[in-house]
Amino acid sequence: MPKIKTELANEWFERLPGSVGMGNVMYTTSRKWDDVSIIQGTQPTIGSTVGKDELAISFNGNIIVTDELVRELRDNFDGFVYNYDSDIVCYKLLLGFKQGKGLIGAVRGVMEGLDGAFSVIGILEDGTFFAFKDPHGIKPLCAGHSSDKQTLAFSSETVSLDMNSFDRDFELCPGELVVATKEGFIRKQIIEKPKQAFCAFEYAYFARPDSRFNSKYVYEIRENFGKNIVYENPDVVSECDMIMSVPETGDDPAMGVHEASKLRWERASRRHRYVTERAFISADNERFSTIDKKINILGAKVAGKNIILCEDSIVRGDTTKVIIDKLRRSGAKKVFVFSTYPKVIGPCFYGIDMSTYKELIGAVNGPEEIAKIIGADGVRYQSLDKLVEATEQTCDQLCLACVTGKYPTPLAQEKADVNKEKFLKGYEEAKRVCETKEA
Numbered sequence: 001m002p003k004i005k006t007e008l009a010n011e012w013f014e015r016l017p018g019s020v021g022m023g024n025v026m027y028t029t030s031r032k033w034d035d036v037s038i039i040q041g042t043q044p045t046i047g048s049t050v051g052k053d054e055l056a057i058s059f060n061g062n063i064i065v066t067d068e069l070v071r072e073l074r075d076n077f078d079g080f081v082y083n084y085d086s087d088i089v090c091y092k093l094l095l096g097f098k099q100g101k102g103l104i105g106a107v108r109g110v111m112e113g114l115d116g117a118f119s120v121i122g123i124l125e126d127g128t129f130f131a132f133k134d135p136h137g138i139k140p141l142c143a144g145h146s147s148d149k150q151t152l153a154f155s156s157e158t159v160s161l162d163m164n165s166f167d168r169d170f171e172l173c174p175g176e177l178v179v180a181t182k183e184g185f186i187r188k189q190i191i192e193k194p195k196q197a198f199c200a201f202e203y204a205y206f207a208r209p210d211s212r213f214n215s216k217y218v219y220e221i222r223e224n225f226g227k228n229i230v231y232e233n234p235d236v237v238s239e240c241d242m243i244m245s246v247p248e249t250g251d252d253p254a255m256g257v258h259e260a261s262k263l264r265w266e267r268a269s270r271r272h273r274y275v276t277e278r279a280f281i282s283a284d285n286e287r288f289s290t291i292d293k294k295i296n297i298l299g300a301k302v303a304g305k306n307i308i309l310c311e312d313s314i315v316r317g318d319t320t321k322v323i324i325d326k327l328r329r330s331g332a333k334k335v336f337v338f339s340t341y342p343k344v345i346g347p348c349f350y351g352i353d354m355s356t357y358k359e360l361i362g363a364v365n366g367p368e369e370i371a372k373i374i375g376a377d378g379v380r381y382q383s384l385d386k387l388v389e390a391t392e393q394t395c396d397q398l399c400l401a402c403v404t405g406k407y408p409t410p411l412a413q414e415k416a417d418v419n420k421e422k423f424l425k426g427y428e429e430a431k432r433v434c435e436t437k438e439a
Helices: 003-015 035-040 067-076 085-098 102-113 158-163 201-206 218-232 234-239 251-261 284-294 318-329 367-374 384-391 410-424
Strands: 045-049 052-064 115-124 129-133 142-145 152-155 167-171 176-181 184-189 242-245 269-271 295-297 306-311 334-339 378-381
Touching: 045 085, 052 085, 052 410, 067 085, 085 102, 085 115, 102 115, 102 129, 102 176, 115 410, 129 152, 142 158, 152 158, 152 176, 158 167, 201 218, 201 384, 218 234, 218 251, 218 334, 218 378, 218 384, 234 306, 234 334, 242 251, 251 306, 284 295, 284 318, 295 318, 306 318, 318 334, 318 367, 367 378
Parallel strands: 242 306, 306 334, 334 378
Antiparallel strands: 045 052, 052 115, 115 129, 129 176, 142 152, 142 167, 176 184, 269 295
16 A cells, blocks of 8 residues: 555544444435435434444345334334334344344344345444345445455445455355454355345446456456447447447446447547436436436537447436437437347336336337337347356346346345236336335
8 A cells, every 4th residue: 555545544544433433325225215315314324222232234225125024123113113224124133132132143134034135234332343245145245454454344345445445355245244353354154055146237337347346347347248239239330430438337338349349439428527416316307407417419529420329228218318319419320329238127126226117118118119219220238148248147146137027036026026017007106116005
């Protein structure tokens, strides 16, 4: 670690009281998601039993919550209120402590009693610092240490370890509990023979490009996505003059498309760095204006050209539609969209903010219909087999529910089947599938 960086890190550590701490920058993906609720749902979440067993947790994921689960917690904790999924995780852990099961037993109770995705970091009242993953390992969570080995850390992605000059030690296994001690990490496999289902969408969109899964950086995998889609669509490549990307998650696959096709990657789409709203989580009536302000097209570079537009994925189609409209108004001749993620046909119940069939452009539309809706001359998707191959995983190790309709957990599958039937019959789907009748 460079000397100046070491000195700055030590200065910050000295300013912070105590020997253990945690934080969370993930917005809530359960229950209400207006501005007030997002602020109120800020983590860590703190809970306690009467006079003892105080606990704080930081949680990433989404829980499928049932009436029975809420009733169980209300029966055991006077005044329990379910506002966010972190409340469920926190008090399910506390229930294990209340029943005298200790940390291992409490974590086992969460793993066996909750359906969904959850990567959890927690601190007990005595300073015990621990972390665990759900039995399918749907969300990322890794462990690392400082260069002097005096500080241990957990992180949802390796990039935050890198930024603090920490070394990565390992990715937590599905169903594993890890406790940080003065002697190092103590690892305990709680669920034997877990079935891994790591979120494939992390590779395409959600994860930082400079994070690592296994031994590869995410950006390298995305570049391979771009190469794959070129090899699968030579007819489109031969017709086009240039490549553009939808910044910024389309940039890495665009590099792969450029390298495999030898077409010029024209950086004619620029993201406004001071427009901070995220279109992906914006309200429906705000999304188009947000995209329009955020992405600028350099018209003189695209006039009269046949263009490949590189997208990480097509979920609602709103971003792509606005950009294609801007390209048309700037004089683009043809626009073909290359989506490096296969067609999304089902909602995510595990923490990615696409929870209903109605909002998914690919739920009932094929590539030709989608092209008409968004104004493209064609839409091509990377094949599922090639995506899996590029991740260096297997289909059995990934959660591909949003492109296959096969969910790794039973309650999520049940919710998907019920909501799909409602959608196809024209009934309104629940915006948040984890809401209960009581709560």
